[in-house]
Amino acid sequence: MRMKQVLLLTLGCLLLWTTAAVALDHRESSHGVGKKGEITLTEPTKVGDRVLQPDTYVVQHRLLGGEHFLRFVELKKAQHWSKEWNVIYTEPDPDAEVKCRVEPSASPITETKVYMVRENGLDRITKITIKGEDVVHIF
Secondary structure, three states: OHHHHHHHHHHHHHHHHHHHHHHHHOOOEEEEOOOOOEEEEOOOEEEOOEEEOOEEEEEEEEEEOOEEEEEEEEEEEEEOOOOOEEEEEOOOOHHHEEEEEEEEOOOOOOOOEEEEEEEOOEEEEEEEEOOOOOEEEEO
8 A cells, every 4th residue: 555655646746847847948038139139049940841950140130021020140250360269250141031920019118139939849939129119020
């Protein structure tokens, strides 16, 4: 009888732990963006139907025919012979441009932020706010 109680207690704790782990895995977190719109991804990250590889990207907003797009341009740093670091923007990759929808913001946006959730072991960008705009970009 005692063994049965220990087994049930162990299974109950395991179920509670699994439920908590899944809940924590889907919690949204926000990440600040650099002054020029840079975001550094340390692991593959899904945005829309694309997966961005670990790198530093500049986030650019584009409006075309009433539709909103966010472009993620890779940021490369090259060392010049003078030992100074120069920033080089790669050519925009059309595959790194993602269509999004917008919703009005409750208040003026004072800071550019990227919001992410973790799903199935992969980060996914859910929305981006851009300083000075009055809408939230949602994927």
